[in-house]
Every structure is written in structure tokens, then in C-alpha cells.
Amino acid sequence: MCKNMQTEGSFAPWREEALKRGYASSLSLPLLSEGKAFGAVTIYSKQPDSFYTDEISLLVDLTAEMARGITSLRLHSQHTRDEQQLRLQLTVLQSAANAIVITGRDGAIEWVNPAFTKLTGYSTAEAIGKNPRVLKSGMHDKAFYKEMWTTILNGRVWHGEVVNKRKDGSLYTEEMTITPFSNQEGAITHFVAIKQDVTSRKQAEEALKKSSDELAGSNLELQQFAYVASHDLQEPLRAVAGYLSLVEERYRDKVDEQGRLHIAGAIQGAERMHALINDLLELSRVGTRANLIKPADMNIVLKTALDNLSHRINTSGAKVTHDALPMLNVDSNQMVLLFQNLISNAIKFQSDQPPQIHISAKSNAGQWEFSVRDNGIGIEPKHYERIFQIFQRLHTRKEYPGTGIGLAICKKIVERHGGRIWVESMPGKGSTFYFTIPDKEA
Ligand code: ADP
Numbered sequence: 001m002c003k004n005m006q007t008e009g010s011f012a013p014w015r016e017e018a019l020k021r022g023y024a025s026s027l028s029l030p031l032l033s034e035g036k037a038f039g040a041v042t043i044y045s046k047q048p049d050s051f052y053t054d055e056i057s058l059l060v061d062l063t064a065e066m067a068r069g070i071t072s073l074r075l076h077s078q079h080t081r082d083e084q085q086l087r088l089q090l091t092v093l094q095s096a097a098n099a100i101v102i103t104g105r106d107g108a109i110e111w112v113n114p115a116f117t118k119l120t121g122y123s124t125a126e127a128i129g130k131n132p133r134v135l136k137s138g139m140h141d142k143a144f145y146k147e148m149w150t151t152i153l154n155g156r157v158w159h160g161e162v163v164n165k166r167k168d169g170s171l172y173t174e175e176m177t178i179t180p181f182s183n184q185e186g187a188i189t190h191f192v193a194i195k196q197d198v199t200s201r202k203q204a205e206e207a208l209k210k211s212s213d214e215l216a217g218s219n220l221e222l223q224q225f226a227y228v229a230s231h232d233l234q235e236p237l238r239a240v241a242g243y244l245s246l247v248e249e250r251y252r253d254k255v256d257e258q259g260r261l262h263i264a265g266a267i268q269g270a271e272r273m274h275a276l277i278n279d280l281l282e283l284s285r286v287g288t289r290a291n292l293i294k295p296a297d298m299n300i301v302l303k304t305a306l307d308n309l310s311h312r313i314n315t316s317g318a319k320v321t322h323d324a325l326p327m328l329n330v331d332s333n334q335m336v337l338l339f340q341n342l343i344s345n346a347i348k349f350q351s352d353q354p355p356q357i358h359i360s361a362k363s364n365a366g367q368w369e370f371s372v373r374d375n376g377i378g379i380e381p382k383h384y385e386r387i388f389q390i391f392q393r394l395h396t397r398k399e400y401p402g403t404g405i406g407l408a409i410c411k412k413i414v415e416r417h418g419g420r421i422w423v424e425s426m427p428g429k430g431s432t433f434y435f436t437i438p439d440k441e442a
Contacts, residue, residue, distance in 0.1 A: 024048045029060060031067040041066065099174070099195040102181075105188055107131045119174070119197055121167030132193070137171050139163040152180045152191055161198070172199045219287075226284035230277045237277065241270040272397075279405035283390070286334060286412045293417075296332040298325035298370075302359060304332075305339035309347075316347045318355035325361050326368055329440045334413045339372070341406040342433050346374035348400055351428070367419065367439050373432040379425040388421065410435070 018026065023044035030037035041063045045051065051059075093100055099116035103109050112127045120127070120135060140163065151158040158178045163171055174195040181190040244267050252260060302322060306313065313320060320343065339359070346357045353375055361370045379387065379394065386392045388411045393404040414421040414435045425431035 018044045022046055025051070027051050027056065027059065029063040031063060031070065033067060033071040038067075039070075099197070101127075101132065101193045101195070103132060103191045103193070105190065107133075110190070116195070119166075119172070119195065120164075126167075135164040135166075137163045137165040139171070148178070152178050153188070155180050155182065155188060162195075172197055173202045174198060223284050223287040226280060230281040230284065233277050234274075234281075237270060237273055241267070241274065244270055276403050276405075279403045279409070282337070283405055283409050283412065286337075286409060286416060292331045292333070293329050294332065295327055296330050296335065297327050298330075298335065298361065301325075301330075301332050301335045302339050305336045305343060308336070308340055309344055312344060312347055316350065316355055318347050318350075318357060320357045320359070322359035323361065325359070325370075326363070326439075328368060328437055330417060330437060331413075334416070338410050338413045338435070341410050342372040345406060345433075346372060346376060346431070348402065349374070349376040349431075351375060351377050351430075363439065364436075367436045369434060369436050371432050371434050373430065375430040378427040378429050378431055379423060380427055381425075384423050384425075387423070 023046055025048050026042050026044045028040050028042045031039040031041060041059075043051075043059060093113050096113060096115055099119045100111075100113045101109055101116055102111040109127050109130050109132060112122075112124055116127065117123055122130075122134070148158050148160070157180075158176075160176060161173060162176050163173050165171055175198050176193055176195045178191050178193045180188045181192055183189050244263065248260075248263050248267065251263075255263070299322075302325060306320060312318075343357060343359075347355050356375045358373045359370065360373075361368050363369075383394055387394065388407045390408040391404040393400075393402060410433075411421050414437070418438045419436040421433065421435040423431055423433050
């Protein structure tokens with residue numbers, strides 16, 4: 001009886017079985033490959049001590065032959081597996097969307113994949129043996145290529161953006177990674193370059209940058225225009241208002257009732273224009289003034305706003321309360337203006353109850369969310385967005401005075417700080433204005 005036993009685990013049951021069947025002796029011979037046992041052959045006999053020396057040497061030879069056969073079969077199947085693995089990897093390289101080029105150490109191209117021929121216009125036959133220099137566009141200086149070669153010749157991976165030239169002369173931009181490949185002795189023998197065509201992305205980025213530059217330029221021009229116009233308009237307006245006051249003072253008795261009404265109307269018009277110009281100036285200042293972002297205690301910011309509004313708060317009987325507010329990196333002057341506008345609206349748009357205003361702040365996902373809540377007349381949901389646009393008011397000037405610029409200023413201030421402003425309200429139920437300020441370590 002002869003059975004190839006590969007492991008100890010499978011050996012024991014066979015021995016027991018053999019003894020049960022009446023076999024009295026056994027001879028185990030190792031199966032060796034390069035001097036290492038990878039299994040054993042055990043021969044059982046019904047006779048005790050039944051193996052002769054010449055039989056044993058024959059069995060040893062036979063086992064050695066068997067071991068060679070098994071080893072060669074194993075190697076063969078390993079080769080087949082390796083070959084299959086290689087073919088699989090080659091298929092991946094061939095079908096990759098990225099262009100792949102393998103060059104020898106001398107720089108000559110040895111292998112390209114179909115994506116390379118598609119990208120460059122060079123067929124495989126045309127590419128093989130050529131130096132990738134044929135793709136040079138002339139858009140990079142010597143230092144650029146020097147840095148690339150120094151990196152890869154030192155065995156490091158190079159990654160960068162390269163403008164290259166196709167066979168038809170057109171230019172394209174690629175993102176390229178070159179990896180040096182070394183033999184077992186550590187000497188670089190090849191370079192593998194993987195390239196991704198980013199031409200359309202680059203073009204889109206450039207177009208976007210151009211139009212955003214243009215937009216930024218015209219925005220700045222508009223802001224400067226608004227600033228200069230409102231600033232320069234103030235002067236003649238002051239003169240008009242001054243002369244009107246003089247006319248009213250000196251000629252009040254010389255004109256009839258109708259005339260006095262006309263003069264009063266003109267004065268009111270001048271005052272309104274003064275308020276409009278002031279608000280417009282404030283709005284354009286938010287955009288043009290340099291960002292003076294500094295750590296500020298928002299409790300002090302709010303206190304300044306309340307001090308500025310003290311007269312209105314006292315005469316209206318408003319009750320203003322607030323929670324503890326955080327320290328934040330902000331333009332504190334603009335924050336004062338923001339609170340001032342929101343609180344003065346909360347007083348202005350009061351209901352028949354005395355105004356009750358509460359300011360609070362809570363930290364939420366890397367930003368602070370502030371709220372200014374009132375018990376005033378409220379706003380219909382359909383106007384939530386509109387009120388933040390310049391000159392958009394929901395009431396006539398007779399009902400509630402104002403220019404319709406205050407909330408546009410608030411929006412601009414909040415957005416300049418990288419935040420958002422919105423309102424939640426119901427007519428008759430009061431309004432809550434919310435704004436967020438990113439929590440940049442104060
Ligand atoms: P103004 O106050 O000069 O009218 P704003 O831009 O500050 O301009 O406000 C725009 C409009 O939003 C106001 O005319 C008003 O209709 C509405 N509004 C603003 N704040 C409140 C508030 N707290 N309660 C009710 N309505 C408000």
C-alpha cells in the first residue's frame with residue numbers, strides 16, 4: 001500500500017486505518033524540493049521488518065523521482081498562473097483611459113498604450129524608439145525639464161502639469177506622473193509615465209477665471225462709482241438743503257400758504273435724499289473698505305450698537321435682552337452696523353406692544369449662528385428673500401420711514417464675513433433675523 005501523505009494532520013488517520021487492517025510495519029520517505037520536504041510517502045507492510053536495503057534504496061529513488069515530477073508540475077502551474085496574471089495586467093494597461101508610456105533609461109520609448117496614441121496622434125509604430133522629446137511644445141523652459149530629470153534620475157516620482165504638442169502640432173495639457181523603475185540591483189532601467197489629458201478642464205478653469213476677474217473688476221468699478229457718486233452728491237445736496245432752510249427762515253412771511261407747503265416739501269425731499277445718499281454710501285463702504293478682521297468681543301460690539309441706539313430705545317420703551325456672546329474674528333465696525341440695522345428695524349416695525357428684542361448666539365458646525373428676535377408686525381413668508389434686496393420695502397414711507405437699504409447692508413456685511421443671513425417670521429407673530437459668522441479662531 002502506498003499513499004502520498006502531504007501533512008501530519010492527514011497522516012495519523014491513515015496509520016490507524018492501516019493498523020486496523022493488519023499492516024505491521026511502515027516506511028516513510030520525504031518528498032524533497034531543493035532540500036526541503038514538502039510531503040512524505042509512507043509504505044505499509046503486513047510483515048514486521050519487511051523492507052530490504054535494496055528495496056529501500058529503490059523506494060528512495062522512486063520517491064525522489066516523484067518529488068521531481070510533483071515540483072515540475074507545480075512550477076508549470078505557477079508559470080501559467082503568472083502568465084495569466086501578466087496578461088490580465090496588460091489588458092488593464094491597454095484599456096486604461098490614461099496614456100501610459102514606458103521609456104528606457106536612455107529615454108527611448110519602448111511601450112505605449114492605445115490611450116497614448118489617441119492623445120498624441122502618434123501610432124504605436126511611430127512612437128516606439130522615439131524620444132518623448134517629440135512631444136515638446138516649447139512652453140516650458142530648460143529649468144523645468146532639468147528639475148524633472150533630476151527628480152527621476154534620483155529615483156523619485158515626478159508629478160506635474162505639462163503642456164505638450166500632438167503630432168498635428170496642436171497643444172494639450174496633461175497631468176503626468178513619472179515613476180522610475182529599478183532592477184533587482186537597484187539600478188534604474190525604465191521610466192513609466194502616466195498622463196491624463198486635462199486640456200478641457202484647464203480651458204474651462206481659464207475661462208472661469210477670466211470671467212470672474214472681469215466680474216470682480218466691474219464690481220469694484222461699480223462700488224467705486226457708487227462711493228464717488230454718493231460722496232460727491234452730498235456736497236451740492238448740503239448746499240440745496242442749506243439754501244432751502246434760509247428761504248424758509250427769511251421768506252416764510254413773504255410767501256402764501258401754498259408757497260410754504262412747497263418749501264416744506266422741498267426740504268423733506270432734500271432730507272430724504274440726504275438719508276438715501278448716506279445709506280448708499282454706507283452700502284458701498286462695506287464693499288470698498290479694506291477688511292479689518294480682528295478678534296472682537298461680540299458683547300462689546302452689541303453694547304456699542306445699543307449705545308448708538310439709546311435714544312430710540314428709550315423713546316420707544318423697547319426692552320433689549322441678550323445671551324452671552326462669543327469672541328469672534330470680525331470687522332467690529334461692520335458688526336456694530338449690522339446689529340444696529342437689525343435692532344432699529346425691530347424697533348421701527350413694532351406692533352401695538354412695546355418692542356421686546358432678544359439677541360442670542362449658538363455655535364453650530366464651525367460657525368456661530370446669531371439671532372435677533374422681535375415681537376413686531378412680522379413678515380409674510382413670500383417676502384423673506386425680497387427684503388434683503390436694495391430699495392425693497394413692504395410699506396409706504398408714510399407708514400414706516402426708511403430707505404430700503406438697511407437689510408442690503410446687513411446682507412453684504414454678513415457675506416463679506418463668509419456667512420449667511422435670513423429671516424423667519426409670521427405676520428403678527430414677530431420676526432427673527434438669523435445670521436452666521438464662521439468661527440475662525442478669535
Ligand atoms: P428700511 O428699514 O429702510 O425699510 P430695510 O432694508 O432695513 O429697509 O428693510 C426692508 C423691509 O423689510 C422693510 O421695509 C420692512 O418691510 C421689512 N422689515 C425689515 N425688518 C423688519 C422687522 N424686524 N419686522 C418686520 N418687517 C421688517
